[in-house]
Amino acid sequence: MxxxxxxxxxxxxxxxxxxxxxxxxxxxxxxxxxxxxTIVLGILVIKSQGWVMxxxxxxxxSQTGSPLIVLKSGMWGVLAGVLLVxxxxxxxxxxxxxxxxxxxxxGQPLPGEPGGxxxxxxxGHTVIEGEWKPxxxxxxxxxxxxxxx
Numbered sequence: 049m050x051x052x053x054x055x056x057x058x059x060x061x062x063x064x065x066x067x068x069x070x071x072x073x074x075x076x077x078x079x080x081x082x083x084x085x086t087i088v089l090g091i092l093v094i095k096s097q098g099w100v101m102x103x104x105x106x107x108x109x110s111q112t113g114s115p116l117i118v119l120k121s122g123m124w125g126v127l128a129g130v131l132l133v134x135x136x137x138x139x140x141x142x143x144x145x146x147x148x149x150x151x152x153x154x155g156q157p158l159p160g161e162p163g164g165x166x167x168x169x170x171x172g173h174t175v176i177e178g179e180w181k182p183x184x185x186x187x188x189x190x191x192x193x194x195x196x197x
Contacts, residue, residue, distance in 0.1 A: 059138070062138055063134075063135065063139065066138055067079060067136060067137065070137055083135045086132045086135070087132070089132050093128055093147075094126055097122055097129060100122070101119070104122070105118050105119070105122075124149040125147070128143040128150060131146060
């Protein structure tokens with residue numbers, strides 16, 4: 049826990065050092081333009097992700113589906129927007145990672161939902177359908193095999 053506190057205290061100094069280095073490399077004017085541009089972009093991402101998430105949540109709930117995947121994707125998008133609003137090079141790089149994760153998780157069905165892997169419960173265990181590829185693993189024993197009924 050003390051490491052996390054020290055890391056949170058160090059982030060503003062790391063961001064400041066990154067902006068100073070960026071300012072020396074490309075100039076003060078372009079660095080200020082970079083900071084203002086990412087702030088505006090962050091606000092736009094938050095606004096768009098918020099509306100998209102609300103619309104997708106409404107559609108998902110009207111189909112009595114699980115809102116988890118919509119929330120997961122929307123969370124990454126909103127977090128990316130918040131990170132873009134915070135001035136700094138490190139947070140901008142983290143925002144890019146969050147945007148990629150939001151795009152990757154967009155629209156993936158959960159197990160048990162239409163289009164997703166099938167899921168069922170047997171003997172108190174939840175089984176999620178998956179793919180098996182032959183490899184180094186031994187073939188499953190017949191007495192441990194679960195058949196769908």
